Amino acid sequence: MSDTTLPVADGGSLRRYAVDLARRHPRLLWTALVLHVLAAVAGLAAPRLLGGLVEAVETGSTTSHVDRVVLALFGFLVLQTVLTRYARYVSQVLGEQVLAELREDFVQNSLALPVGVVESAGSGDLLTRTSRDVEQLGWSVRWALPEWTIACVTAVxxxxxxxxxxxxxxxxxxxxxxxxxxxLRWYLARAKDGYLRESATYSQISATLTETVEGSRTVEALGLGRERVTAIDADIDDSYAAERYTLHLRTVFFPSMDISYIIPTVLTLLYGGYLYSQGSVSLGDVTTAVLYVQMLIDPVDRVVAILDELQMGAASLARLLGVAQVPDDREVSGREPAGEQLAAHDVRFSYVEGRDVLHGVDLDVGVGERIAMVGPSGAGKSTLGRLLAGIHPPRTGEVTVGGVGLVELPLGDLRGHVALVTQEHHVFVGSLRENLALAAPEGATEDDVRAALAAVDALDWADALPEGLSTEVGSGGHTLHAAQAQQVALARLVLADPHTLVLDEATSLIDPRAARHLERSLAAVLEGRTVIAIAHRLFSAHDADRVAVVEDGVIAELGSHDDLVAADGSYAALWRSWNGS
Known part of the structure; x- marks a missing residue:
């Protein structure tokens, strides 16, 4: 399982959010409520009319009186139907607006999550909240909540x-x-935790499946198929146990509710009959009372039955709102950087408490300087790069740009100063042009997009696509192979135009000869900008102004390529090994 679980909102947060939503839509809310009340009142005319009809028949009323009662019943039925139709329509419009706002809030909160939290929690939990929880909440908002409101109003x-x-x-x-x-007390005391546990098991199943699919080559190479099947079986067992528990709650709760519905109807008939025999009430009153109590069963039953759906919806809403409760990893100070100089001082960082992977790193990067970071795998290069890009805050020490800590800058401002590109990439559904233009904060012209593609040696293959830059790519569209997708990511970087770039093996998926040409093309485009390149291909280090050799979480050597080769230390050994000399 993942090391971190995204939080779940408590009952107070749910109530505050519901009140806030109500305040945003007072007109629709009151219109729907008034229409529901009027529809319920129209439906209440039938028992009163039927009770009066019984009394009229008992006293020998004429056929014309019966006809008038039947006509009145028909009129109230039509009125109730019309009012119910518009009440449901307004409720559904309100529900769609509320659901749209919920989705927008969730997307906004998800995009604001610290990257480190997302990586630690794993994609399974967030994916389940994005899919199953949103779907469950949509069902609750569109159907369950309006129907429950109607049932409550009708019951009262x-x-x-x-x-x-x-x-x-x-x-x-x-x-x-x-x-x-x-x-109700027995059920409500157990239902929320039960449904939260059920949703959590779905998240774990998604996480295990995602890890298995993404690491399928490793699983196959190491013969881990049986272990992965065992892991998913264990997740399914947990899910089965969670669903069995909530099913047990329903199978105990609903039959017990049926008893509470039958008792009032039977007792009303018996007690009313007794009062009638005593001459205290009329036969019409007994008939009307029994019909009203009988009518009460349906709305109360719907209130209780839909409560189950609302419990699931509330659990989903708690999970969606919980994303907003993840503590921010930055505190915006409002200070403006005085320049673009990047610096790290006494930086320490750990993914697991008590186990630092960086140990007091110091690095001053000159404006416009190109630094290459090299070293063995696991030395801390990528971690240091992520701290220099403001992805993670340091445990101690500070990373600054222009004298202001990276974690003091709003994310939008930070990305204007420092940007990170890794070997991971994503192609969005849409045209190739749209995939690139989204990186330009002020919009990108056709010439800007083409220039960015040319800068990363991608214009030729982009023009050769079936519809050129208008070709649909991403899921369901034209498939870009890994190297092309990585060039798209680099082109976005050119369009984003940050002053400082951190490239974490950003050309690793491209053929070495093509990558060499690409890096030289990029160097020309990024002239005057600060570049920190993390790479295993040492030609990047050869072309850099300085090389930082990272070993065991510290910068062991720092200097130009020629100086480090002459020093005959770790870098010189790497260079000789890479050149085969």
């Missing part, structure tokens, strides 16, 4: 109508309250 008004027949109706209804309250 139906009970009030029943009491209007006589206060004696309250007595039979009260006998149905204890089993209802006990069942």
């Amino acid at each position: 008004l139906t009970f009030a109508a029943a009491l209007s027949v006589g206060w004696w109706v309250a007595l039979p209804c009260l006998f149905g309250v204890p089993p209802l309250v006990v069942g």
